[in-house]
Amino acid sequence: MKVLLYAQNYSPRLQYICTFIFKEVMGVECTVTCDLEEFKSYNSVRINYSNSPICENEFYILPVDLLFQNNIVPQRVECFKINNHQAFFKIDHADFSFDIFAASFYLLSRYEEYLPHKKDIYGRYAHENSLAFKEGFLHLPLINIWAKNFVAALQNKFPSFIFIQHAFRFVPTYDIDIAFSYKHKGLWRNAVGFLKSPSLERIMVVCGWRKDPFDTYDWMDALHKKFQLNPIYFFLVAA
Structure with a gap:
């Protein structure tokens, strides 16, 4: 199964995080398109990642600016709880309660480490600076947890959506x-x-x-x- 994601503008950041979430985590292919007609005519799982809804049978996520920026600047990050876990980049009037793509990119890319920060005694980024430490989710695979919730939301809209469930093991x-x-x-x-x-x-x-x-x-x-x-x-x- 292939997912088609529509965005008004192409973004390397968006392509990167879509590849990770869909291919690496879910095991499905995802194509990012800026072609509106291609999106409208697509008859399988389609995600609208633009500033306004397009059609009825779509999964709509209102994007924050992060993935379409070309520089690195401080982001406004305010956490809230969803299914007993922290999330941020909250959005309204959409099919998901936050911008999972931007939030996942923020964590996965270690975006905050490129901003001015306090270093530890070895000149490294001190973990106490991180959002994960301050909000108490440093020990959690939060992106994977979000992805699980995202899959459930997608399946609610597209019952035929199938993904690969990975088996994990601990190797010290x-x-x-x-x-x-x-x-x-x-x-x-x-x-x-x-x-x-x-x-x-x-x-x-x-x-x-x-x-x-x-x-x-x-x-x-x-x-x-x-x-x-x-x-x-x-x-x-x-x-």
Whole structure:
């Protein structure tokens, strides 16, 4: 099944987010068109993403300006609840309560990271600045949740609309730069390390009286076995 989306103007931002939402998340093809006659004559799932309704049998979303802008400027973001989850870019007189395309683009592109912001001690974008942290959805796959609600709304308008339900699995991955703190580093390296930073812990580990503080592999293996996980380890082994 193919979805046809009409917009008054072509936008790379709109094309990008439509490809993600429809192809990556829903598993369906979506074509963006600016041809009004093509849209009017289309007889399957069609979405009108323009400033006014066009025909009766359409799914209408009133767009905010974000996807049709060519610059990066602060956006007016005011969150509200829909189905117990946060959303923003609220719209009225449409078939969906907010502009899911603009809101998804805002989050997926990390738009706010391109605006002036406070950095952490390593010069990175501090997560405390983010909308997701401030509004309490940093731990949620919010775009996927929105997409699920969007599918339900589309199916209400177009009962024949079929999408692919993806199966997800958790694969823990670990980037291990230093496998052990003291263990397996040899007498010379530990002696030099002790002279630079005297530590009773180092002595006890080297003598075999205490477990290396970085040696958590048995605990991790037990955890993976308990929850039937297949982890992937990346060890930095370059000299």
